[in-house]
Amino acid sequence: MSAEPLLTAVNVSKRFGRLWALENVTFSLQPGEVLGLVGRRAAGKSTLLQILAGYYPPQTGQLLWRGRPVKFTGPAEAQRRGLQLVHQRPLLSDQLDVVQNIFLGREADWRARLGFPNLSERMRQARAVLAELDTPEDLLNERVDGLTDEQRQIVALARVLCRPAPLILLDDALAGLSFQRQERLLALIRRLAAQGTAFILTSDNLQHLSAVTGRILVLYEGRLTADRLTRESTPREIVELIVGSAQNEQVTPIIWALESYHQAQQQAEELRRSQTTLQENLQARDSLNQQLLHRLRDQVTALDQLNLALQAAQRRLMTEREAERKALARELHDSVIQDLLSFNYRLEELEGHAAGDAQRAELADLRVGIRAIVGDLRQLCSDLRPPTIDSHGLPSAIRSHAQDWADKTGIQLALEVDARLGRLPEAVELSVFRIVQEALNNVRKHAAARRVRLSLQRTDGASLRLRLEDDGQGLPQPVDLASLSARNHYGLLGISERVALLGGSMRVESRRQGGVVLNVEIPSPSP
Numbered sequence: 001m002s003a004e005p006l007l008t009a010v011n012v013s014k015r016f017g018r019l020w021a022l023e024n025v026t027f028s029l030q031p032g033e034v035l036g037l038v039g040r041r042a043a044g045k046s047t048l049l050q051i052l053a054g055y056y057p058p059q060t061g062q063l064l065w066r067g068r069p070v071k072f073t074g075p076a077e078a079q080r081r082g083l084q085l086v087h088q089r090p091l092l093s094d095q096l097d098v099v100q101n102i103f104l105g106r107e108a109d110w111r112a113r114l115g116f117p118n119l120s121e122r123m124r125q126a127r128a129v130l131a132e133l134d135t136p137e138d139l140l141n142e143r144v145d146g147l148t149d150e151q152r153q154i155v156a157l158a159r160v161l162c163r164p165a166p167l168i169l170l171d172d173a174l175a176g177l178s179f180q181r182q183e184r185l186l187a188l189i190r191r192l193a194a195q196g197t198a199f200i201l202t203s204d205n206l207q208h209l210s211a212v213t214g215r216i217l218v219l220y221e222g223r224l225t226a227d228r229l230t231r232e233s234t235p236r237e238i239v240e241l242i243v244g245s246a247q248n249e250q251v252t253p254i255i256w257a258l259e260s261y262h263q264a265q266q267q268a269e270e271l272r273r274s275q276t277t278l279q280e281n282l283q284a285r286d287s288l289n290q291q292l293l294h295r296l297r298d299q300v301t302a303l304d305q306l307n308l309a310l311q312a313a314q315r316r317l318m319t320e321r322e323a324e325r326k327a328l329a330r331e332l333h334d335s336v337i338q339d340l341l342s343f344n345y346r347l348e349e350l351e352g353h354a355a356g357d358a359q360r361a362e363l364a365d366l367r368v369g370i371r372a373i374v375g376d377l378r379q380l381c382s383d384l385r386p387p388t389i390d391s392h393g394l395p396s397a398i399r400s401h402a403q404d405w406a407d408k409t410g411i412q413l414a415l416e417v418d419a420r421l422g423r424l425p426e427a428v429e430l431s432v433f434r435i436v437q438e439a440l441n442n443v444r445k446h447a448a449a450r451r452v453r454l455s456l457q458r459t460d461g462a463s464l465r466l467r468l469e470d471d472g473q474g475l476p477q478p479v480d481l482a483s484l485s486a487r488n489h490y491g492l493l494g495i496s497e498r499v500a501l502l503g504g505s506m507r508v509e510s511r512r513q514g515g516v517v518l519n520v521e522i523p524s525p526s527p
Helices: 045-052 075-081 098-102 107-114 119-132 137-141 149-161 179-194 206-212 235-243 248-284 286-352 357-384 387-391 394-409 426-447 481-486 491-501
Strands: 007-016 019-029 034-038 060-065 068-070 083-086 167-171 198-202 215-220 223-229 412-417 451-458 464-470 505-510 516-522
Touching (some): 019 045, 019 060, 019 215, 019 286, 034 045, 034 179, 075 083, 098 119, 137 149, 179 206, 198 206, 215 235, 223 235, 387 394, 394 412, 394 426, 426 451, 426 464, 426 491, 491 505
Parallel strands (some): 034 215, 083 167
Antiparallel strands (some): 007 060, 060 068, 451 464, 505 516
């Protein structure tokens, strides 16, 4: 490696309102080095990458590019110097096709070098990158607004990989890819790094990081707490640094989720394939029936145990996600929103002492803008963690959300909530609220309905029964969740996962006269 770092960050800090997203982060990166960046949600990973890519200026500190101080005025300047960022959610132009998106912004470069855009050369580069990621070249002529989430991520990666760059930043870019494409991208990172391209990537999958990185940086609440050589670090050590604790009850579930969830999925797929093969062999080879039956029984048992472990991991992940949403909503409300309201009051005072009408009008416009931002932030806080559910319980939270939903969509909604419902355990109330939230969101996006009826009742057997009916266009019969998942419709699939984790049942009916009926029953959700 070169003695001079490609990139150096010195005491880089960034604050949003009163909240420090990053504090005095210092590190360096050599050409051809692959650096992993880990931390819990809101630890500052994405903020750091966006500062490096020119989206935010640092509040304090300095960036050095090839040993010289640099201040990016925006992402375009960072890209000209050779820093390319792939976001968690790809930033694409939906009205253009895939080729146009891949080379968007490079038209001037082509004209300068060739006198005109060389389309055949562009297509050759794009086909080569798609082949690297195991993607058919037919995708090149598709419009982006019709692509799946995985295909959009592939286009975002191709945009970066089709232009030479000394540094590529990948913000959780592997998560949206299939297992096979994840493996191909990791192999491509290793090859490009050997040719001198440096990478910084964030990922929740420690196996991915250990496969390609030389070092791992750990961010905890915006501070750089560790800079470790990957080969000298164990997964447990990294997770302890991520959560800021060495206690087993905090570290063990997260190690399981980060390190074993992906492996468990692979094992489940292998077991299912083995089960299918054994069933076919039973029909063809009668002499081995007993032996194969025993093997099949053992593998089905192992698969059941694996599914139970996956459900336990999913429960832990959902609980942690809700806790993080609650903390973020509280921080936004108590810090950012209050700061904005304080600025608004100060502007109101200045407006009263303004020298002329033009100045008063300008201050009034600023106050209107601040109030609009406060309104948006309050809605965001409500989406993250509806305050009504903590203060008044599930029935009030559902009534409030249903009313807001009906007002915004214009869809007529009839609501029935059992007066006997009372307070339920927090986990049950949050899960039921998320089910209602997702179900109404599905109706808004897909049903083309005019009327909706929602009821939430406690049965005589003390279980909780949720029923949602709409008069929309319905679904093909029978309703196949696997088929919906393959087409990237995850609403009903997400609901079914939450219901399963609560030990409940779900039934979806598409009626002949039009519309869908969603029935959910959760057993004994007593306090």
